[in-house]
Amino acid sequence: MPTVVVPPGPPRSLRTTLIYGPGRDPLGFFTDLARTYGDVSYVRTAGERLFLLNHPRLAKDVLVTNQRFFHKGRGLERAKRLLGEGLLTSEEAVHRRQRRLLQPAFHRDRIATYASVMTAFADRIQSRWTDGATIDVAEDMMRLTLGVVGKALFDADVESQARSVGLALTAVLDSFWITMLPFFDALEHLPLPVFRRSRIARAELDAIIYGMIEERRRSPGDRGDLLSMLLMAQDEEAGGAGMSNQQVRDEAMTIFLAGHETTANALSWTWFLLSGAPHVEARLHEEVDRVLGGRSPTLDDLPNLVFMEQVMTESMRLYPPAWIIGRRAIHDYPVDDYVVPARSIVIVSPYLTHHDERFFPEPDRFVPERWTPEFKASLPPFAYFPFGGGARRCIGESFAWMELALAASRIAQRWRFSLVPNHPVVPQPVVTLRLKHGLRVVATKR
Numbered sequence: 347m348p349t350v351v352v353p354p355g356p357p358r359s360l361r362t363t364l365i366y367g368p369g370r371d372p373l374g375f376f377t378d379l380a381r382t383y384g385d386v387s388y389v390r391t392a393g394e395r396l397f398l399l400n401h402p403r404l405a406k407d408v409l410v411t412n413q414r415f416f417h418k419g420r421g422l423e424r425a426k427r428l429l430g431e432g433l434l435t436s437e438e439a440v441h442r443r444q445r446r447l448l449q450p451a452f453h454r455d456r457i458a459t460y461a462s463v464m465t466a467f468a469d470r471i472q473s474r475w476t477d478g479a480t481i482d483v484a485e486d487m488m489r490l491t492l493g494v495v496g497k498a499l500f501d502a503d504v505e506s507q508a509r510s511v512g513l514a515l516t517a518v519l520d521s522f523w524i525t526m527l528p529f530f531d532a533l534e535h536l537p538l539p540v541f542r543r544s545r546i547a548r549a550e551l552d553a554i555i556y557g558m559i560e561e562r563r564r565s566p567g568d569r570g571d572l573l574s575m576l577l578m579a580q581d582e583e584a585g586g587a588g589m590s591n592q593q594v595r596d597e598a599m600t601i602f603l604a605g606h607e608t609t610a611n612a613l614s615w616t617w618f619l620l621s622g623a624p625h626v627e628a629r630l631h632e633e634v635d636r637v638l639g640g641r642s643p644t645l646d647d648l649p650n651l652v653f654m655e656q657v658m659t660e661s662m663r664l665y666p667p668a669w670i671i672g673r674r675a676i677h678d679y680p681v682d683d684y685v686v687p688a689r690s691i692v693i694v695s696p697y698l699t700h701h702d703e704r705f706f707p708e709p710d711r712f713v714p715e716r717w718t719p720e721f722k723a724s725l726p727p728f729a730y731f732p733f734g735g736g737a738r739r740c741i742g743e744s745f746a747w748m749e750l751a752l753a754a755s756r757i758a759q760r761w762r763f764s765l766v767p768n769h770p771v772v773p774q775p776v777v778t779l780r781l782k783h784g785l786r787v788v789a790t791k792r
């Protein structure tokens with residue numbers, strides 16, 4: 347039986363106790379914690395006991411082997427305000443039921459039908475660019491992935507509402523990060539314009555989504571989108587029961603949110619990395635030209651876009667969009683010589699593990715070539731885990747890989763980007779790992 351000893355960590359001070367330790371520089375904070383105190387470290391901050399577990403073995407234990415000890419962490423507890431009991435935020439029996447119901451909607455065959463949506467939106471975004479123009483490619487990647495998930499979720503019948511959906515969603519998301527602040531519960535009651543805007547936008551968004559659900563219920567049938575799947579889903583284990591309107595709304599909102607920002611960030615970081623690595627860029631261009639010969643990519647091309655997959659894998663190693671995965675212990679949890687008391691927060695971090703030289707030589711270098719089949723096979727489980735693991739593993743992983751490869755190929759066929767001199771590229775680890783100041787680049791036609 348492990349003895350109850352607190353793992354090493356920074357000395358307690360009034361400052362760390364009161365102020366959320368990770369503060370303005372969470373990447374630096376957690377990197378220092380792991381470097382200074384080892385694979386199990388501890389800090390008490392802003393009313394939480396926080397344990398950082400920084401080893402693939404420990405991550406696997408939390409996410410897979412011992413997942414029954416945990417619920418979602420503080421960020422996703424808070425996200426319930428927006429996402430209700432959707433897949434990302436629900437727990438236990440509700441989550442198991444919803445996962446069962448949603449799984450068919452994310453089956454490879456069903457997802458395959460969205461391939462043309464992905465390339466069409468990549469075309470649409472490029473039609474706005476002119477040779478030599480300066481653009482914020484991060485903003486455009488967000489637009490692209492929002493368009494794709496909107497279309498995949500609600501199909502063409504929201505084309506007319508697409509703009510209002512987009513605007514309302516953007517307003518809701520703009521304030522979403524604030525809910526993640528340590529003292530949000532107190533902040534929420536302040537009469538700040540950002541909360542008012544967000545409440546109005548959320549009501550609009552709810553009205554649009556409920557309107558679509560009602561309309562579909564009146565004339566049911568499969569329109570090929572995810573909303574149809576949500577409405578058709580029936581739980582065989584519960585006598586064929588379907589989802590309530592509110593449950594469908596929660597899932598739609600969840601997919602909207604989980605399904606676009608992560609993918610947009612992965613694309614944006616990839617353009618940034620390529621702009622600083624001309625030899626990698628040249629090799630990627632050679633591959634898309636050779637495999638596609640100028641035509642639009644399809645699903646059948648993906649197995650041949652081998653280097654593209656390596657580039658994306660390496661990009662999400664360096665900048666994993668879900669940079670941190672938090673859990674709250676619901677029981678006392680033994681870790682090596684320690685016990686994590688119930689109610690504590692446990693953090694595992696794809697970002698830290700992906701930059702750990704025990705697993706990745708020259709961890710800070712962008713080397714897509716490292717991803718040979720042999721190297722992959724040599725990695726311990728959970729040394730690379732951008733999509734999490736266990737029962738809560740990303741349900742949209744295939745969707746994401748498809749979108750990354752198809753959209754990036756379609757763009758790389760025709761454009762290259764060079765960073766605007768002196769543009770500050772700063773990671774902003776909010777909910778996902780964003781680019782703080784966007785990514786201003788000069789777009790050049792190939």
Ligand code: HEM
Nearest residue numbers: 433434604605608609667668732733734738740741742746
């Ligand atoms: C590069 C893109 C993406 C990354 C890196 C990513 C990453 C993740 C991670 C790490 C989790 C687990 C979170 C946790 O354990 O707390 C997750 C869950 C989830 N993701 Fe993704 N995701 C991506 C794209 C998508 C897409 C495209 C969709 C939908 C269209 C999606 C929908 C979801 C949902 C619904 C969950 C909750 C699953 C559950 O708890 O059962 N994600 N994602």
